[in-house]
Amino acid sequence: xxxxxxxxxxxxxxxxxxxxxxxxxTSGSAFSQNGGELRFSLHSEPKTFDPLLVDDDSSLSIRYxxxxxxxxxxxxxxxxxxxxxxxxxxxKDGKQITFKLRHSITFSDGSPFxxxxxxxxxxxxxxxxxxxxxxxxxxxxxGTVSTxxxxxxxxxxxxxxxxxxxxxxxxxxxxMSAHSPKKEAAVLGPFMVAEYKAGSSVLLRRNPNYWKKDxxxxxxxxxDAIRLDIQSNRDVEMLRFKRGELxxxxxxxSDYFDRLAATSPQLAHDAGPSLDSxxxxxxxxxxxPIPEYKRAWFRDANFRRAISQAVNREDxxxxxFNGHAQPAVGPVSPANKFWFNSKLKAEPYRPDxxxxxxxxxxxxxxxxxxxxxAGNVVExxxxxxxxxxxxxxxxxxxxxxxxxxxxxxxxxTLDFPSLIERISQKFxxxxxxxxxxxVDLDPNGQMNIWLSSAEDHAWNPQQKSPETGWEAxxxxxxxxxxxxxxxxKRKESFDRVQEIVAEQTPIIYLVNQNALSAVxxxxxxxxxxxxxxxxxxxxxxxxxxxxxxxxx
Amino acid sequence: xxxxRKLACVVVLTxxxxxxxxxxxAPAGYAKQFREAPSAPPSRQHLLGTDEVGRDRFAxxxxxxxxxxxxxxxxxxxxxxxAALVGGLAGYLGGxxxxxxxxxxxxxxxxxxxxxxxxxxxxxxxxxSPLTSVLITFLILGLLGWAASARVLSTSADDLRNSDFxxxxxxxxxxGPRLFLVHVLPNLKPVLYAQFWISIPVFxxxxxxxxxxxxxxxxxxPSWGSLLRExxxxxxxxxxxxxxxxxxxxxxxxxxxQLLLSNEEVSA
Numbered sequence: 001x002x003x004x005x006x007x008x009x010x011x012x013x014x015x016x017x018x019x020x021x022x023x024x025x026t027s028g029s030a031f032s033q034n035g036g037e038l039r040f041s042l043h044s045e046p047k048t049f050d051p052l053l054v055d056d057d058s059s060l061s062i063r064y065x066x067x068x069x070x071x072x073x074x075x076x077x078x079x080x081x082x083x084x085x086x087x088x089x090x091x092k093d094g095k096q097i098t099f100k101l102r103h104s105i106t107f108s109d110g111s112p113f114x115x116x117x118x119x120x121x122x123x124x125x126x127x128x129x130x131x132x133x134x135x136x137x138x139x140x141x142x143g144t145v146s147t148x149x150x151x152x153x154x155x156x157x158x159x160x161x162x163x164x165x166x167x168x169x170x171x172x173x174x175x176m177s178a179h180s181p182k183k184e185a186a187v188l189g190p191f192m193v194a195e196y197k198a199g200s201s202v203l204l205r206r207n208p209n210y211w212k213k214d215x216x217x218x219x220x221x222x223x224d225a226i227r228l229d230i231q232s233n234r235d236v237e238m239l240r241f242k243r244g245e246l247x248x249x250x251x252x253x254s255d256y257f258d259r260l261a262a263t264s265p266q267l268a269h270d271a272g273p274s275l276d277s278x279x280x281x282x283x284x285x286x287x288x289p290i291p292e293y294k295r296a297w298f299r300d301a302n303f304r305r306a307i308s309q310a311v312n313r314e315d316x317x318x319x320x321f322n323g324h325a326q327p328a329v330g331p332v333s334p335a336n337k338f339w340f341n342s343k344l345k346a347e348p349y350r351p352d353x354x355x356x357x358x359x360x361x362x363x364x365x366x367x368x369x370x371x372x373x374a375g376n377v378v379e380x381x382x383x384x385x386x387x388x389x390x391x392x393x394x395x396x397x398x399x400x401x402x403x404x405x406x407x408x409x410x411x412x413t414l415d416f417p418s419l420i421e422r423i424s425q426k427f428x429x430x431x432x433x434x435x436x437x438x439v440d441l442d443p444n445g446q447m448n449i450w451l452s453s454a455e456d457h458a459w460n461p462q463q464k465s466p467e468t469g470w471e472a473x474x475x476x477x478x479x480x481x482x483x484x485x486x487x488x489k490r491k492e493s494f495d496r497v498q499e500i501v502a503e504q505t506p507i508i509y510l511v512n513q514n515a516l517s518a519v520x521x522x523x524x525x526x527x528x529x530x531x532x533x534x535x536x537x538x539x540x541x542x543x544x545x546x547x548x549x550x551x552x
Numbered sequence: 553x554x555x556x557r558k559l560a561c562v563v564v565l566t567x568x569x570x571x572x573x574x575x576x577x578a579p580a581g582y583a584k585q586f587r588e589a590p591s592a593p594p595s596r597q598h599l600l601g602t603d604e605v606g607r608d609r610f611a612x613x614x615x616x617x618x619x620x621x622x623x624x625x626x627x628x629x630x631x632x633x634x635a636a637l638v639g640g641l642a643g644y645l646g647g648x649x650x651x652x653x654x655x656x657x658x659x660x661x662x663x664x665x666x667x668x669x670x671x672x673x674x675x676x677x678x679x680x681s682p683l684t685s686v687l688i689t690f691l692i693l694g695l696l697g698w699a700a701s702a703r704v705l706s707t708s709a710d711d712l713r714n715s716d717f718x719x720x721x722x723x724x725x726x727x728g729p730r731l732f733l734v735h736v737l738p739n740l741k742p743v744l745y746a747q748f749w750i751s752i753p754v755f756x757x758x759x760x761x762x763x764x765x766x767x768x769x770x771x772x773x774p775s776w777g778s779l780l781r782e783x784x785x786x787x788x789x790x791x792x793x794x795x796x797x798x799x800x801x802x803x804x805x806x807x808x809x810q811l812l813l814s815n816e817e818v819s820a
Contacts, residue, residue: 319590319605381678389784393605396771400585410679411771418674429678 035224036544038523040248040536041231041240046202049193050184051174052125052132058230061250064533065204065226067174068188070099070118071167075529075537078337078441080168084113084175084188084211094162094485097170101153107177107186108207115155119147120178122157134172137444138163164482164490165442190221190540202228212540221540222525241267241518244549248526248535249518253390254324257516267518269528269535273326273335274515275438278394280382280431281507282307284460286467288427293376298430298459302361304505308347309354311401317511320393324516328509330498331449335512335530336441339491341498346509355405370406379408380430383422386413388435394510395433424461432458433510439532443481443494450478450497459506470504522549560811567805571617578611583772593794600794603782607772613798616774620756621805623690628751630694632701632744639702643709644736653706660699668696669762682773689768693755701747708743712736749813753806760802776802 046058051067054060070085082088085099105113125135126145138145143160150156159166180186185193190212191204204226212220229246231237238256240246242264252260252268261268282298283290290298297303313327326334327346334340355365362373370378382398384391392413399409414422422429438445448456452463452471466472474497481493501507515530524543528535536542570577580586586598586606594601600609642653672692680688712718713736721735760777762768769775779798 315587319585319587379679383678389604389781392771396605397585397587399772400583410681410685412678414674415670418670 035222036546036549037225037227038223038248038536038539038542038544039227039229039246040250041237041246042202042228043232043234043237045199045230046196049196051176052121052130052134055133058228061228061533061536062193062202062204063174064189065191065536065539066187066189066193066207068113069172069174070101070170073168073171073441073531075531075533076527078531080171085170088167090166090485092485094164094166094483095160096156096158097166098150098154098156101155102211103153105188105211106209107180107188108192108209109177109180109182109186110209111177111180111186113175113177113188114152115149116152117175117178118155118157119149121173121176122147124176125173137169137172162483162485164484165444166485168442191223191226194225200230202230204228210540214541222543223539226536226539238518241520244520244522247520247523247544247549250533250535252516252518254320254322254513254516257324257518258322260518266521269517269519270324271515271517271528271530271534273333273512274530275333275335275441275512276435277328277331277333277438277509277512278391278433278435279328279507279509280398280433281459282380282431283423283427283429284506285427286460288429290428290430291376293372293374294380294430297372297378297380300361301504302357304508306354306357306405307402307407308505308508309350309357310405310407311347311398311508311510312349313346313510314349315401316394316397319397320390321511321513324514325511326514328512330501330509331446331507332443332494332498333438333512335515339441339443339494341495343495344498344502347502349401351401351404358405365406368406369408377408378406379410381410381412382431382433383412383414383419383429384433385416385419387416391433391435398433398510423458424455441531443478443490443497447478447482450474470500474500520549522546556811560808563804563808564812567617567801568621571614571621574611574614574618578608578614580608580611582607582612582615582774584608593792600797601792609779609794609797612774613779613801616776616779616798617801619686619769619773620759620776623686624752624755624759625748627690627694627697627755628748630691631698631751631755632748634695634698635701635705635747636740636744638698639705640709640737640740641732642702643706643711644713644732646710646713650706650710654703657699657702657706661703665696665758666761669693669758672696673762680770682770685770686773686775689759689762690755693758697751697755697758701751704747705740705743708740709736712739746813749809753809756802756806 042058042061044056044058046062047056048054048059049062051063054063069083071088072081072083073079074081084102084105086102087100089098090096091098099118101113101115101118107113122145124130125132126138127135138159141159141161145160146158148156148158163169175188176184177186187207188211190207190210192207193202194205195203206221206224210220214220231240234253234256237246237249238260241249257268257270282304284295284299286295288295317323317325317327329344329346330341332340358370363370363378365371372378382395384395392411395411399411402409419432423432448454449458451457452460452466452475455461457463460467463471466475477493477497481490484490515528515534517528517535519526519528519535522545524545525538525541526535527538529537531537584607586592586602586608588606589598589602590606591604592598592602592606598608598610600613603609603612638653639657642650669692673689676688718731718735721731726734756776759768759775760780762777768777771778776798780802782795783799
């Protein structure tokens with residue numbers, strides 16, 4: 001009798017367990033696969049955990065995962081979406097933005113979120129003593145940036161001068177608590193820093209107070225934690241990924257990508273052209289220590305355009321990047337959906353047309369060598385940074401392409417500090433080849449390149465007044481687009497800038513590399529994109545499938 | 553000459569001969585880019601496949617060997633002569649000159665070589681042909697690489713200066729340059745030879761190191777250094793074993809150079 005009772009109890013327990021198991025299996029993958037620790041690498045030590053002082057890639061990744069922002073650029077659609085702010089409005093003069101904040105949100109330590117925190121963050125961000133590079137983007141003119149708390153859930157940020165693309169800049173501003181004793185450790189993002197071992201790893205745990213919920217009302221993020229191993233060696237990173245010790249590689253080069261795709265195609269992701277570009281330019285600085293006849297070539301748009309036509313960009317994309325790059329069109333990658341001028345096309349490879357163009361300017365061939373009108377042999381050097389194999393290979397291919405026109409090119413690789421000194425201080429170079437890692441969709445992010453007075457105006461920086469008519473026109477257009485909030489007008493101005501750049505070719509754009517990444521099959525919900533952070537931009541919705549991970 | 557030395561001699565001579573015949577053995581040349589076949593495996597057309605921009609690897613190894621094997625001994629000669637001048641003379645003269653020379657040599661040895669080379673390379677003019685750049689690279693290596701040899705030579709010359717036969721020569725009225733040329737220099741020969749042979753692989757490896765940093769011989773000219781750079785991203789030897797050929801060649805030639813040294817020179 002007693003035995004029977006125990007058996008019945010055991011039976012009921014078993015039945016209950018089975019029912020629970022059944023429920024958990026049938027109630028959707030998000031529930032069954034909840035939790036777990038996602039692992040990937042940072043390539044350097046994070047320099048800071050203060051979200052307003054972030055200036056390096058590792059700190060940027062941590063800020064993205066831990067910081068709560070008022071608005072967020074969706075890395076997939078490139079559209080601006082509400083986050084801590086339900087809605088926002090920019091004044092007609094472009095000097096003020098007013099945010100309506102969400103209610104009942106608390107920081108990770110439990111302190112409440114209000115307009116006071118936004119005001120505190122903006123005041124701290126714009127404090128000149130802080131030297132925040134994030135804050136620099138908000139400096140629109142002389143005067144201070146002020147805030148006005150309209151209500152506990154409503155705040156206006158007022159700028160001294162109009163700031164184009166103002167709302168998008170708030171994607172980079174992680175709101176800090178005005179009152180929490182934990183300071184930057186109190187966060188509004190999906191994760192919070194739980195442990196930091198210098199030189200080894202950073203552990204982020206899920207923020208229990210994170211405000212977002214999924215469509216089923218379940219609080220995000222799904223993951224319990226993210227472990228960021230500090231690992232600068234890319235070979236080791238790849239080996240660990242292959243062994244299943246890491247779940248993501250955010251940025252891969254084309255060689256690694258192809259090797260991974262050959263053995264495990266399901267792990268390798270090519271999201272198409274990124275915002276990054278590789279390019280070359282000629283030194284046009286009036287005081288540069290180069291022969292006068294060479295300066296005359298470099299300052300001639302016809303010469304620059306001919307060089308551009310003689311470079312086989314298709315080959316560069318196919319050979320150097322194994323097809324994981326596209327011939328570049330201009331300063332804006334086609335990946336930048338809104339700002340790219342779709343009327344423009346990449347310069348096709350036309351060596352015959354290039355030679356004709358040069359001959360029209362008096363250049364001529366003699367014993368296979370190209371000479372200018374005065375009989376000077378056309379020879380110049382291209383400097384690039386040592387250690388970057390793709391760039392060195394591109395330089396070698398450009399060397400051969402131009403050799404077909406009778407132009408002698410000497411490729412010189414220099415260590416980075418020497419290179420920078422030559423191109424930005426002594427101007428002791430003829431042509432240079434470098435890359436631009438663009439993280440900003442808005443053309444304002446390129447003001448430092450296109451204004452003739454700018455330090456990064458590569459071919460002829462820091463001009464007191466524009467030395468050419470087309471540079472004056474670019475200055476005017478860039479300032480015009482920066483001083484209006486009218487998106488249509490801004491687009492028209494920047495489209496024209498792209499057209500002038502295509503006509504004058506001060507920079508010869510070569511390729512836009514594709515955004516290549518690796519994601520383990522154990523990570524569900526990943527949708528690698530072209531904008532940084534490519535693989536974990538939707539980290540709050542990533543799910544780790546422990547079964548798949550164990551089987552890797 | 554023992555069997556190992558004979559074999560080493562044959563290896564070095566064969567490698568030199570084959571590299572000198574590069575024009576006939578690899579008519580495509582080291583710079584021609586076969587862009588339809590980048591990173592290709594070995595085939596009839598490309599015996600050791602192609603590099604990442606489609607250049608014939610076999611041709612590049614032959615031409616690279618020619619450059620490294622001709623210029624490394626030249627650089628070794630420059631450094632050995634400088635070492636003889638600084639170390640040998642200081643050791644022979646002795647006294648404060650010897651102390652000064654040793655101090656200077658020690659200071660030179662303590663310099664961070666690689667950074668010094670990078671700095672010197674960065675100061676050179678940009679518009680030089682690849683051939684000039686390779687000559688400059690090895691000349692710099694030769695001019696900067698004398699200090700270790702000078703240290704050895706100064707000690708040897710110092711020993712000789714105090715040896716009985718030199719004292720006897722002095723007592724017989726022999727002084728100055730004649731004493732140095734007749735009695736000291738011939739006895740320094742084994743040390744000089746040893747330093748010369750030892751320097752050759754050192755310079756080949758130094759150029760290889762510069763090449764790995766992308767600062768060696770200018771493109772498109774190949775050298776062992778630039779060829780070894782190809783191994784940077786080699787994950788699996790089994791997938792592309794032919795890419796190891798430059799490394800194997802370097803190892804074989806370096807070993808042969810070591811075997812070529814006689815016991816006397818090794819002990820020196």
